[in-house]
Amino acid sequence: MPHQHRIIFFGSSAFSVPSLIKLSQEAEYIITAVVTSRDKPVGRKHVLTPNPVRVAAERLSIPVLMPQTLRDPQFASALQAHTPDVFAIVSYGKIIPASLLTIPPWGAVNVHPSLLPRYRGPSPIQQAIANGDTETGIAIMRIDEEMDHGPILRTQLYALDPEQTFPAISEYLSNAGAKLLADTLRDYLRGTLKPLPQNHTKATYTSIITKED
Numbered sequence: 001m002p003h004q005h006r007i008i009f010f011g012s013s014a015f016s017v018p019s020l021i022k023l024s025q026e027a028e029y030i031i032t033a034v035v036t037s038r039d040k041p042v043g044r045k046h047v048l049t050p051n052p053v054r055v056a057a058e059r060l061s062i063p064v065l066m067p068q069t070l071r072d073p074q075f076a077s078a079l080q081a082h083t084p085d086v087f088a089i090v091s092y093g094k095i096i097p098a099s100l101l102t103i104p105p106w107g108a109v110n111v112h113p114s115l116l117p118r119y120r121g122p123s124p125i126q127q128a129i130a131n132g133d134t135e136t137g138i139a140i141m142r143i144d145e146e147m148d149h150g151p152i153l154r155t156q157l158y159a160l161d162p163e164q165t166f167p168a169i170s171e172y173l174s175n176a177g178a179k180l181l182a183d184t185l186r187d188y189l190r191g192t193l194k195p196l197p198q199n200h201t202k203a204t205y206t207s208i209i210t211k212e213d
Contacts, residue, residue, distance in 0.1 A: 120148035151195030
């Protein structure tokens, strides 16, 4: 049995689920907890409904944490109690406070569906489609205190077909990102992968997609 690195996984959307499942299947990782958003009211009757990550985590019998706020000292203590080696963050939807990023010795590693520093922010896939881009990709990065600003560990290019829609591209990148995350974490935690700073002068940004968009 290889040494198991302890991971706390942060994610909230369907995009996150393949990464959660992939990491849970790898012998060298153990996901000690999943942090996700709280249940939200859905439909006309406003029934409180768990998100896809919570559903997947419970199916995998992984403890789930749903903090009211990330700045709660009790939440920080709960994370510390899991003694994580690293945080894995995939489409979580909230900025992680700097005070939490210091908990794991290897920091926090994030999957972002664009070739950073292009398209930082919440809607990189939609922006690539809207701009008629011929390519996009995945960036695995170390998170710092700023949004999508940290150094890059690895990237993977993806050619865009002009006929493809957001759901198809998102599904592909979520699955490709899951494999790239597992492989990248393996090298990173062995100390054989050096993070490279982004060229911040070339950064572009996206915003939350609205109904008007």
